[in-house]
Amino acid sequence: MPKAKAYAAASPTSGLAATTIARRDPTDQDVAIDILFCGICHSDLHQVRNEWSGVMPTVYPCVPGHEIVGRVTKVGSAVKKFKPGDLASVGCLVDSDRTCPECQAGLEQFCPNITLTYNFPDKHLGGVTYGGYSSSIVVDERFVVRVPANLDLAGTAPLLCAGITTYSPMRHWGVTQGKKVGVVGLGGLGHMAVKFAHALGAHTVVFTTSASKTEDALRLGADEVVLSRDANQMAKHTGSFDFILDAVSADHDINAYIQLLRRDGNITLVGAPEKPLAVSAFGLLFGRHSLSGSPIGGLPETQEMLDFCGKHNITADVEVIPIQKVNEAYERLVKADVKYRFSIDMASLQSE
Ligand SMILES: NC(=O)c1ccc[n+]([C@@H]2O[C@H](COP(=O)([O-])OP(=O)(O)OC[C@H]3O[C@@H](n4cnc5c(N)ncnc54)[C@H](OP(=O)(O)O)[C@@H]3O)[C@@H](O)[C@H]2O)c1
Ligand SMILES: [Zn+2]
Numbered sequence: 001m002p003k004a005k006a007y008a009a010a011s012p013t014s015g016l017a018a019t020t021i022a023r024r025d026p027t028d029q030d031v032a033i034d035i036l037f038c039g040i041c042h043s044d045l046h047q048v049r050n051e052w053s054g055v056m057p058t059v060y061p062c063v064p065g066h067e068i069v070g071r072v073t074k075v076g077s078a079v080k081k082f083k084p085g086d087l088a089s090v091g092c093l094v095d096s097d098r099t100c101p102e103c104q105a106g107l108e109q110f111c112p113n114i115t116l117t118y119n120f121p122d123k124h125l126g127g128v129t130y131g132g133y134s135s136s137i138v139v140d141e142r143f144v145v146r147v148p149a150n151l152d153l154a155g156t157a158p159l160l161c162a163g164i165t166t167y168s169p170m171r172h173w174g175v176t177q178g179k180k181v182g183v184v185g186l187g188g189l190g191h192m193a194v195k196f197a198h199a200l201g202a203h204t205v206v207f208t209t210s211a212s213k214t215e216d217a218l219r220l221g222a223d224e225v226v227l228s229r230d231a232n233q234m235a236k237h238t239g240s241f242d243f244i245l246d247a248v249s250a251d252h253d254i255n256a257y258i259q260l261l262r263r264d265g266n267i268t269l270v271g272a273p274e275k276p277l278a279v280s281a282f283g284l285l286f287g288r289h290s291l292s293g294s295p296i297g298g299l300p301e302t303q304e305m306l307d308f309c310g311k312h313n314i315t316a317d318v319e320v321i322p323i324q325k326v327n328e329a330y331e332r333l334v335k336a337d338v339k340y341r342f343s344i345d346m347a348s349l350q351s352e
């Protein structure tokens with residue numbers, strides 16, 4: 001069985017360290033990929049530290065990473081979309097049952113039988129799946145997405161989670177020209193949301209706790225920036241938003257944003273804080289506001305998002321790091337100190 005170099009966490013408190021993992025021999029439908037870059041999502045940190053223990057407890061060792069870009073090295077005999085040498089990308093999903101109504105609609109993210117890219121039962125090898133903090137991965141071609149040729153690869157990797165997770169709800173809730181759209185939290189997801197809202201033509205407002213990010217927010221495409229801890233600045237926007245995307249990774253007051261919605265406005269959570277958020281009923285019922293959530297996106301929409309990025313030349317703003325700096329990067333992520341996504345250069349794994 002092929003082996004891969006990887007970085008794994010041994011426990012919630014161990015940090016990540018070099019290891020070796022097994023990858024399967026490609027089946028007829030599989031694509032084998034040498035990983036070039038892998039983004040660091042805050043979900044990796046939540047999972048490595050077992051912060052989602054109530055919903056998806058972490059199985060150790062845990063090899064995270066679901067923002068994968070690489071080059072195809074080998075394909076199975078039935079593979080049609082890829083050949084060796086092609087660029088290819090993999091996001092949060094590596095399998096589903098393919099037969100349920102959700103899969104048939106191309107909404108694999110809602111399939112009751114999905115396999116996530118890491119920390120999910122591995123149907124081929126047993127144990128759990130291992131993600132992209134590794135030198136290679138083998139994935140069924142249905143779950144592999146084509147990369148537009150004009151995009152920078154380090155900045156493309158984060159599109160596979162941060163990109164699709166923000167693009168999908170914006171498309172669903174009709175973000176377009178003439179709409180006023182808020183983005184809460186200027187991190188990996190948030191900065192992609194700003195780029196998409198701007199590209200879709202909406203009037204885009206960033207809510208941030210970090211005054212130091214104001215200029216960046218404007219450069220990324222925001223029309224206005226609000227310091228969310230300043231009640232006066234917040235009050236100026238009461239009742240005015242069609243749609244707000246909340247991409248905050250930690251506990252915060254969501255009611256402060258619900259009251260900024262206009263009648264029938266929607267706030268969608270993509271952030272997944274460890275603890276439940278308190279919601280005021282009155283904030284929702286006055287104004288018939290709605291609160292929803294949205295997980296990643298299906299494979300057809302992921303390809304659509306990448307093609308949209310190719311057309312508009314959109315990639316993540318990345319700080320490229322060697323894998324040896326991953327633990328330091330996690331510490332900075334907790335402090336909201338990333339501009340605006342870490343992307344691991346997987347060539348650095350070769351020295352391990
Ligand atoms: N729904 C999904 O399918 C999905 C997919 C991927 C990730 N996620 C989740 O989305 C969340 C964000 O992920 P990410 O990778 O974008 O994280 P990130 O890069 O760490 O960004 C989070 C941002 O939230 C803001 N923030 C952090 N702590 C805060 C606090 N205590 N109060 C208010 N704001 C705070 C900061 O922005 P400012 O400095 O601008 O305030 C920070 O940059 C995570 O919970 C992650 O697990 C969900
Ligand atoms: Zn993610």
Ligand SMILES: [Zn+2]
Nearest residue numbers: 098100103111
């Ligand atoms: Zn299904």
